[in-house]
Amino acid sequence: MSRYSRISGTGSYLPARRLTNADLAADLAQKGVETSDEWIVERTGIRARHFAAAEQGSSDLAAEAGRRALEAAGITAAELDLIIVATSTPDMVFPSTATMVQYKLGSAGCPAFDVQAVCSGFIYALTVADAMIQSGSVQRALVIGSEVFSRILDFKDRTTCVLFGDGAGAVVVEAGDQPGILATDIHADGRHRDILCVPGHVSGGSVLGDPVLKMDGQAVFKLAVGVLEETARASLAKAGLQDSDIDWLIPHQANIRIMQSTARKLKMPLEKVVVTVDQHGNTSAASIPLALDVAVRDGRIRRGQLLMLEGVGGGFTWGSVLLRY
Ligand code: UT7
Numbered sequence: 001m002s003r004y005s006r007i008s009g010t011g012s013y014l015p016a017r018r019l020t021n022a023d024l025a026a027d028l029a030q031k032g033v034e035t036s037d038e039w040i041v042e043r044t045g046i047r048a049r050h051f052a053a054a055e056q057g058s059s060d061l062a063a064e065a066g067r068r069a070l071e072a073a074g075i076t077a078a079e080l081d082l083i084i085v086a087t088s089t090p091d092m093v094f095p096s097t098a099t100m101v102q103y104k105l106g107s108a109g110c111p112a113f114d115v116q117a118v119c120s121g122f123i124y125a126l127t128v129a130d131a132m133i134q135s136g137s138v139q140r141a142l143v144i145g146s147e148v149f150s151r152i153l154d155f156k157d158r159t160t161c162v163l164f165g166d167g168a169g170a171v172v173v174e175a176g177d178q179p180g181i182l183a184t185d186i187h188a189d190g191r192h193r194d195i196l197c198v199p200g201h202v203s204g205g206s207v208l209g210d211p212v213l214k215m216d217g218q219a220v221f222k223l224a225v226g227v228l229e230e231t232a233r234a235s236l237a238k239a240g241l242q243d244s245d246i247d248w249l250i251p252h253q254a255n256i257r258i259m260q261s262t263a264r265k266l267k268m269p270l271e272k273v274v275v276t277v278d279q280h281g282n283t284s285a286a287s288i289p290l291a292l293d294v295a296v297r298d299g300r301i302r303r304g305q306l307l308m309l310e311g312v313g314g315g316f317t318w319g320s321v322l323l324r325y
Helices: 021-030 036-044 056-074 097-104 116-136 192-195 216-241 256-265 284-297
Strands: 004-013 018-020 046-049 082-086 112-115 140-148 166-176 181-188 200-203 206-208 246-250 304-312 317-324
Touching: 004 056, 004 116, 004 284, 018 021, 018 256, 021 036, 021 192, 036 112, 036 116, 036 256, 046 056, 046 166, 056 082, 056 097, 056 140, 056 166, 056 284, 082 097, 082 116, 097 112, 097 140, 116 140, 116 166, 116 181, 116 304, 116 317, 140 284, 166 284, 181 216, 192 216, 216 256, 216 317, 246 256, 256 304, 284 304
Parallel strands: 082 112, 082 140, 246 304
Antiparallel strands: 004 166, 018 046, 140 166, 181 317, 200 206, 304 317
């Protein structure tokens, strides 16, 4: 009998502080940085984003999203065999954010670790959880994407600081004999490591290098549209399915224009794409599980439907997960 992993619950959390483009533009104007709602909406589709409070770390957002996913799945943290957190904005250099989430959820004992693949992090983490479930070593996993990108933004650089937001999304994945995750496909190409990075690091008691996000937006854009189509087609081929079989496309939420172009290439109408970039901005590893949870909770995504999750980001990394919800 085949063994599959299946999503049994989803959850998400957005920090309370919400900034519209107009709010952000007003804040930036005080620093002498000029931007506008018109530019941000036209070039990205973003209208608002959430920023975490000073005392909130990635693990706080992740634990809250995790709690909601556990509740939706109807299980307790004590029943988990695995916790994976995808993040590029961990609370500390170490220990992992996942161990802090485990502690905050009140459980102990099961393995907990972070995955670092920037905006593809959730796809990587879900792929790892799926493999561990299929191998038989794990029965129930909590997989979370959580980010506080507001901490690594340069608010003097208008080409990046208007794009990102904070948040967390989570899924509980459980072993079963019905699909479930049908195919996964992940990739990296380190030749492009410089086009999206935070080059700073800790050494000798101080931060060396620049600890803020740097991006060549156009280079990222061009690579993203190509690999997103490729990885979606690779997952479909592995599962023996067609693009016309997909009920919902849940892509990384970076830019509405990238999402429109991916949908066009997969011959999908935009109505079948879950879009949250307008309200959340780009929340990196959190964006896919956040969008998934929104569409599950508002009733768009229903049991039995075919979902294509796909991400792309720094590294360069990219990948997809095709699943029957
Ligand atoms: O999460 C990982 C994946 N990340 C992405 O997918 C990001 C991919 N890249 C993008 O989404 C787009 O490239 C951006 C949204 C980052 C930029 O859009 P663009 O259409 O490529 O704009 P651009 O960089 O070509 O800039 C056009 C103009 C420039 O002015 P000039 O040189 O034409 O006079 C910029 O200085 O827009 C200017 N500009 C702005 N103006 C007002 C750049 N940022 C802003 C801003 N407000 N915030």
